[in-house]
Each structure stands twice: as C-alpha cells, then as structure tokens.
Amino acid sequence: MINNSTINRFKKVVGDEYVLTSKEELLSYSYDSTAGVDSVVPKLVVKPGSTEEVAEVIKIANEEEINVIPRGAGSNLCGGTIPVENSVVVVLTRLNKILEIDEENLTATVEAGVITVDVHDAVEEKGLFYPPDPGSMSVSTIGGNIAECAGGLRGLKYGVTKDYVMGLEIVLPTGEIIEVGGKTVKNVTGYDLPKLYTGSEGTLGIITKAILKLIPKPETHKSMMAIFDELDGAAETISSIISNKVVPVTLEIMDRVTIKTVEDFANIGLPTDAEAVLLIEVDGIEEVVERDAKKVIKICEEHGARQVKLAKTDEERDDVWAARRSALSALARMKPTTILEDATVPRSNIPDMIRGVNEIAKKYGLQIGTFGHAGDGNLHPTILTDERDKEEMEKVHKAVEEIFDIALDLDGTLSGEHGIGIAKAGFMAQELGEDGLQALRNIKYSLDPKGLLNPHKLIGDGSNE
C-alpha cells in the first residue's frame, strides 16, 4: 500500500512538484485513448527527469511492492497505459531531448519522451527520414511507439517501429539500467533484446532512451486516387501492384460506409455509390516514381477502376490525402463512441475480411466503417456506438470477438499495430495457443519476478509465481 512515507520516498527522488497526489490529477491519469475499457485511478503519478530517477523509482516500487504503469502521452488504443490496482503511473515526458542525429551512421539517439513528430522534423531538416508515422504522431512519444511497436501509413514499403530500433537503454523491472544494441548495422552479440523490448508494452521494463535507424529522405512522391465499383477489383489491384514489383509507400483502402461518411462530412467530391476507393502514393527518385506511377494507373484501370486521379500539384496531393485523413474524424463524429480495431490479414485476404466485417455489422445491426492500410493487410474496422448504451455495447463486444475470429481464420492476427494491452489480452491464447502464451509469461516472469511492470497487460492475468 502507498502511505505518506512511500510518497515522500518518491518525492525525494524526483522532487515534490513531480509527484502528483491530488484526486483531480490522479483521475487525469486513469485513462488513455482506448474506448470501451474502464478507467482505473492510480495511487500516485510520478514524473522522473532522468534514467537514474526512473531506476530509483522502480527500486522503491519493488521494495514497496507497488505496480508500475509506464506512460508517455497515453495515446495508445489497447488500454496499455490504463492503471491497475495499487499502482504508480510513471510518466516519461520529461525525458524529452533529441540527443544526437548522426549523419555518418544514419542514427538518431533520443530520450523516450520525445514526441514522434519532433523526431520527424529534426531528421528531415537534415535530409533524413524516420518512417514510422502512427496516427497519433503529433502527440505520441518515441518510448510509447517502441513499447507498442507503432505502425502507420508507410508500413508497406518502410516497415514499422521495430524495423527502426537499433539500440535501447532500459530500466529493468528490478531497477538495473542496461543498454542493448547500438549503432552498428550488424550485431549478433546475444539475444536481440531491442527487438524483444519493441512491442513489449511496458511489461518487461521501462525504455528510457533509443537509437533509431534513419534512411535518406525520398526525393519525390506521387499520389493517386482510384475509384472502384467492385470490392474485388480493388482487391485484385492491391495484389497486382505488388506482384508487378511496385511497392507503394502507402496503399490505403476505404470501404463504402467510410466513403459515404467522409463525403457527407467533408464534401470533397467522393463518389458515394463507389464500393471502394484506393489511395496510393509511390516515392523514391524521380525517374522511378514516374515509372511506378504510370504502372499503378495502368493496373488500376486494368482491374476496372472507374476513375484514377493523379495529383499533379502539392495541393492536389493534399486533396487526395484529405479524404484519408478525415476518415477517422468523419466516422467518429457519427456517434459518441468509436471503437477502432486493427485486425490484420495477409493482403490477399482483404476482400474476404471486409466482407466478413460487413456481415457482422449486418448481423448485430451495428454501424461499422472499414478503412486502413490495405497494402499491408492492416484494416481498421471502426465500430460507431455509444458507451452509455449498455445493450448495444454487448453487441459491440460480440462483434469484436467475431472480427477477431475471422481475422484468425484468414491467417491473420489480432492486432497489427495497436497492441494487445488490456483490451485484447483475453484473446491471446486463441492466436498463440496455451503453450505459446505460456512462453510469453515465462519471459515476463524471468525478467519481472514480482510481476510489477504493467501487470495484466499483454499476457493477461495468469502468473508464474
């Protein structure tokens, strides 16, 4: 339990002003961006200002047996930063320095609390590029991105966060500080801990610093919008683009419900009778971009696109992406509560996945719009509902379960980029099997014997104690 003497121990480490104890402030760290998961009020919030302070905080938590919830911006969508019983929230936003951009080794060394978009801006100023671009990048922290292995719109060509983490500084659940990986492209010394910690959702320790891989900034890009009357035409186009050896940086799909909602909301001239819209961007050096764009247009037309628009200016490019950018806003404005799923299937199974989701929507009488990263199979079925309507929420939970079922039937996975957290922990065995899940638990408890770091997340409630 947390009494005054414990609070004073934390204050001694981080300073009085960085320990929050008022009811109002504790309530403010009881939730994150996840819908449909109950908030839990922590006992305390501490904001350490250095790796050493994080380590000291963890040591106190160990001695006093207090659960530790690491938190960046609290913008995740899996309940990953929602506190649990008897917990202290450790906020890492004070660790907000970009320490180095190394143009010779193409790396950026940053503290965990740096905002993602600040990394983008800083490296792009030097002609470099850090591709992961999750929807929350204007507020999310790099530490949070790594803990959740955040994805984004550029995953198809450039991969996701785990493809850009070369080294980490970590405070272990028992308070030791370790550094793993580094600036070398090749490194086979020991287990690949940077990869293990990327996507570990704060269950194995607290990430305090990262060495990120950078690449040269692509010279130029071209964007297109293709409109389809048949879902199959759009799906065949996706597969055909890839099999024709073009890898677009972004290949997004919006289904009929999404198109209609976006058009009603933004009036940007989308055809509301279309079955699907594909938004495609190719990038690279100019000659290749020209050639790829032509190829893509041809492929779209061959597979029955009613119309293909190529953006000729930056303004036209903005128009193309305005449609995609307003997708979530438009859907979210329809109803008070927006449940954003991210079941992911091999890209060849996308039409079956969309059809399956549509059937579930019909079965439960729910409004579900689907859009997402068609190129990498990562879809966002978005359920529009009202949390206050208990009856409908029951249906929503059933629908979500069925969405997971189809995704797994189609050789997919529960989550492409949002993470498991507390929201999907109960479904883990379904995908991994009991033995698979047990293997994860074994890793967790060998590093965190008391199970204090972000308990119940990812691996659920089963313990090894």
Added chain:
Amino acid sequence: MSKILKEVEEEVAKCMKCGLCRAVCPIFSELDNEATVARGKVNLIENVNSGELGLTDKYEKLMELCLMCKACVANCPCGVEVDKIVLKAREELAQDKGLSMIKKGIFSVLQNKFVFPLGMKLGSIFQGLAFSKNDGPQPGNNPRVSVGLDRRRVIPDLAEKTFKEEFPEVVKVDNPKARVAYYTGCTVNYIYPEFGESVVNVLVENGIEVVIPQGQQCCGTPVRIYGDTKTAKKLAQTNVEEFAKHNDVDAIITSCSSCGLALKEEFEEVLGTSPELKEFSDKVYDIAEYLVDVIDFDREGLGAVRRKVTYHDPCHLVRGMGVSEQPREILEAIPGVYFEEMDRPDRCCGSAGSFNLKYYDLSMDINKHKIEDIKQTGADTLATGCGACKMHISDGLNQAGMDQEIVHTVQLLDEAYQKRKVNREKKSKRAG
C-alpha cells in the same frame, strides 16, 4: 448531474480521449500535466457529472486554466467544443461558489453604464500617480506599486479622450455606398482609439457611412468566460437594444476579435436564439472580412507603406470568426509592405482576457513563443486584429527588449490611403 452541465452532456460524450489536443494546447505545452489539457478537463467534468468528483478548489483552478483559444476545438477529430464545455463548468462553479471577490468587483463595474466609463476616465487622468513611464522599447507604463498587477508589466496609456468622445455618432459621407454601425469595444474606446480611427477612415475612404451608437457597452466576454452569465446577459441585451435603434444599417462592424465573436455567435448563446437576434448576428463582420469579402475595398493607386510586416492571428478571429485570409489580403495589397509569415501565427499569445491578471507568469511563458516567432521573421511591424493581443504582445516585446510596432491591420491600409491622398495632391499640383 447539474442542470448547467446537462446542457453540454452530449458534447462531453463526443470526446473519444484520443489526446490530439496535447499537440496544440498552449497551457498543456507549458505545464505537461494531463489534468490541464482539453481531454483531461473533459474527463474531470465527466467525473463531476458522475458524482465521483466534487466541485473542489483544485477543480476550480483547473477549469480556470483555459485560454478559450479554441486550438483544441480546431484540432479535434470529433469537433468537440471544449471551450463551451469548460464555460459551463465555470458557470456551475460560479453559481455554486460565487465569483471570487476581485472579479465580482470588476464585473459589477463593467455592467454599469456610468461607473465604468467614469472610472476609466479618472484612470486616464490619474494614471501617472499609480504608474511610471516604461523606459523599455514599448510605449506604456509600469505599475509603481503592485496593485494586483505584476510590476514588470507594461500597461498601455489610457486614452485621454475616449474614441466615442472623439467621434460624432454618425460619420457622414456624400452618396454613401453603404451604411454600417461600428461596435468599438472597450479596448478601442479606452486604450487604442487609433484602431477605431483607422476603421472609420478606411470605411469613409470606401464611401461607407459609419454610425457609432453612443450607448453601446462592453460585449460581456470578460465576464461570460468566468461564468458570470447573468451580467453577460444584461450586457448583450443592452447592446442588442442599442444597435436595434440603427437597424437600417447594412452591416455591424467590429475591430476586436473577441467582441466580434461575441456579437456574431455568443449573444445568441447567452440570450437564446430569436429571429431578431439572428438578423443582428448575420450583419456582424470583422472589419477585414467586410473590406475584403463584402465591399472589395478600393485598392487603386494605394500609397507605399515601407515596412516589413508579420501578422498575428487572434484566436477568436481565426478560429472564432474564421477570418485569417482577409487581413493577409489587405496587407498583400499595400505596396511597399514586405510580408513575412511567422511560424504558427495562429498560436495564442497567452493574453486571454483577465487570465493574464491571475496567471501572469504562465501567460508570459505562453507569450514567449509568440515573441520568439515574431523575432525570427525580422519584421519591424506586427499587424493583428485584436487590442487585447496587442496589449499582451507589447508587454512581451518590451521584456524581450524589442521595439516592433504593433498595429491593427487597417491602420496600415489607412496609412496607404493617406499617402495616396498626398500623392494625388502632389500630382494635381504638378498638373496644375
């Protein structure tokens, strides 16, 4: 749930807690405390609604920490009007706890037709007693003693003659193209009458007759945003009645962003909608908006104004009234003006009415970013469309040792018209 909060229940439910407000909230940027960001405030209000949290002092303070800058609203994927939610929370607090004594004093003076003008008048005569001339680069005064004002501050001179004393009730022109009523607002009337002078000059130059209703009063924003709906209602009512005396005008012109928004939108929120009020609101235009969108102002042969200018978007003009292109179009039309856009011109300057009285240090921390952005442009002149912004930015510039002149956009247009007149006179002399 209280009756007051009930009015915003649906608005509160719309927030999906995505947290994108963290990117734009000026207060959160300084304090890095989730309880101060829009998402956090909505969550606290939900907890008050559910009975989990009472109307505590801490909650009251957190609700005070909002600039009403609407940055979160503009950036919100769900379009949640957080400012309106916070207003309701303040209204409930004011009703439950009463307004704090200082504010009560100010607010009751504001609504008094005679006491407020008289106080401001006496203030202009005796200001030398309480204030010493500022010796920094910006014009104005520093408080001699701390009278609820930070002694570092630069407070502008009160005008010796108020704007309304200086101008007749009707400024006539021959064969007017249109007739407008001008709502001056308090900052123009008492502090920056030169703003108003330029408004009248450019309107007259464009053949527009200007009525300045003498009985107009404070728009009520300073009291409304702290939950004193009762006083706000009275002020709104008086103003609507005063302008109804001149209901033959084609438009109602404002030159202060917060007043403009009050007349355009918030009177309806305070008084409730009615056909008469709708007719009134529909006539309201910011001066820049009116010049560009309605009358397509005269740009023939404008005289050159040789200045490097940057522009600050007042929150209630850009996000409130949706006016941002028009002032830039005016500036671009003036020969000699070299316009340089600053980084994030629409970021709040931190003034936020009386917020900067109670939270001076925080408001200056917010202000510092604006000062830095102005500095980066290398401009010698800052144009804007709000007197309160001018006051606060002037203070910041002074403390940074910067001497940029702050003007209302129309002052530069006025200058260009004056120069045109001189040029034309010279020309006709030469011809003669």
